[in-house]
Amino acid sequence: MMTVSVREVAEDAGVSVGTVSNVLNRPEKVSPATVSRVQASIARLGFVRNDAARQLRAGRSRTIGLVVLDIRNPFFAEIARGAEERADENGLSVLVANSDEKQQREARHLDLFEEQRVTGVLVTPVSESLPRLAQMQERGTPIVLVDRESHDERMASVAVDDVEGGRVAMEHLLSVGRRRIAFVGGPVALRQVADRLSGAQAAAAEEGAGVEFISTSALTVEEGRRAGRQILARNRADRPDAVFAANDLLALGVLQSLVMTGDARVPEDIALIGYDDIDFAAAAVIPLSSVRQPAAPIGSTAVELLLRSIDDPDGDYERNVRFRPELIVRASTAG
């Protein structure tokens, strides 16, 4: 495989490399006849611009890196969609990398994006990678935290108040008469999990109720099933009468366990609420109550903030956008 460069194209077309470059980037500066001759050569030789070389000169790529916690979570897929939409309008491409909730993978991907000198990085960090991210930003790669508040005016973020969301979910469970409530989630190192839990605890405390913590190792359907089985393994009397799952994947897993065995009815024996309100929540065996986060807007807003932080680094605008969570009540907590 021959690697065709601008030189070959120039030779083939009988012009100089400068002219080829102009045809590529500013065709209006070149006579039409020359343009078409060069384009013909490009096509004939199958020339493909080398982005590395281009970037090396330009300094930055036309790419936005998005690092998500779990690519299989529809919530993040939807964020990606929102981000793409907005990036596309600006001629930027979004490349998605999956940390799979693993610190090490996240680090690798961040390194990669930084080394690639991407236009910017949108990231839902696994845990306390904030210092590392702050560093990246200082070195020139703008960062926007996604689904995570920054608490630092200098780092942009798009978040939903998870403490509030946890509170809302818990208040709802209390309002339908539940008192022995379990929170299923983890790892708590994930800020989302910690915040939702603490919101829930605060709300429970106000009613004199407690919250049992059932820990999971990841926010997946599989782990939800495990938690469900764990609950079913107990005596009926020891089971919670409601479960608040840290996200919908967990909730759907729990639901599958409970319903499949038929040993506990939802919501009669155990009410269940999730978080995120992914599309599949509404379509579940027992339609799932949830706390909705506006995923697509979160993604597009993140890109928006990124672009602003580049075009107008010192502008006076809100860098920490916060959406409000919204309670969605369905059959899994009805009655």
Next chain:
Amino acid sequence: MMTVSVREVAEDAGVSVGTVSNVLNRPEKVSPATVSRVQASIARLGFVRNDAARQLRAGRSRTIGLVVLDIRNPFFAEIARGAEERADENGLSVLVANSDEKQQREARHLDLFEEQRVTGVLVTPVSESLPRLAQMQERGTPIVLVDRESHDERMASVAVDDVEGGRVAMEHLLSVGRRRIAFVGGPVALRQVADRLSGAQAAAAEEGAGVEFISTSALTVEEGRRAGRQILARNRADRPDAVFAANDLLALGVLQSLVMTGDARVPEDIALIGYDDIDFAAAAVIPLSSVRQPAAPIGSTAVELLLRSIDDPDGDYERNVRFRPELIVRASTAG
């Protein structure tokens, strides 16, 4: 923001750039004392290797590009997971780009990956982009088709026989006594859709049954809901007694329409089967029958083939891997 290069690091550490490069790439060739001195400088200055420059020399990046039809489809998310897993073992990163079933977006992403000189591209093409892909491959970017057969010994592919899958689904519907069967899917330009439909039609023909084609503009839950509403808008007598949806997202959408209105029972009035067997299929209101494709293995096998095609371009191994679809029967078609 100062862009720190190897030169600065070299100066700071009092060594030459060659030594810095060696510390970076072959530390064993450098004395321990020098290594740690250089590393200290790297840390102090916040040096980040410029991947563009590195690639410019190396020729290729350590990245695999994955272009999926729909990032919100858990089937593709799972493929991405499988691919990552395998890539990770080889020190490669998978970057996911979403074509959203749009020809133009796909083209943009393919261009980007080619310009970036990625190690290779895994792609589920929107439609007949095969010539374009063949070209890419000839120019030196290895391609592996995903969820799509190549029919060309020179281009690798990992696919599941969709004609067979369509047949299997249809035979199942026939076997539970259905005769007025509708296929919900589209656009037919998607090979997956066309193949599943033709398999279904063939199986139906053998039983003297026909297949009504209800077309959708995309393989999404939303479009499925639309198709469901369309079915409900008819007189009961004109409705099909079974629906085969081209994928699970559509099927879940159809299911939501049917169940939410309560105007048609599943499976009594209308049996329903989907395709892919995503995790959420089993958790649906009425657990969804489906045709399973082994998503994660498809992804990891694709990476596997890619690596082989690079390490052993002329080796004698099967470049067109084909998995078998597997019928999964659940309540949505039971009885």
Next chain:
DNA sequence: CTGTTAGCGCCTTCAT
């Protein structure tokens, strides 16, 4: 073991 140097392919002045 360390230093020097020649490009990788492109873009962008600066001349012509």
Next chain:
DNA sequence: ATGAAGGCGCTAACAG
């Protein structure tokens, strides 16, 4: 409107 030349940051080959 076109051409010539320097350099982006890095690595590998070669010298020392």
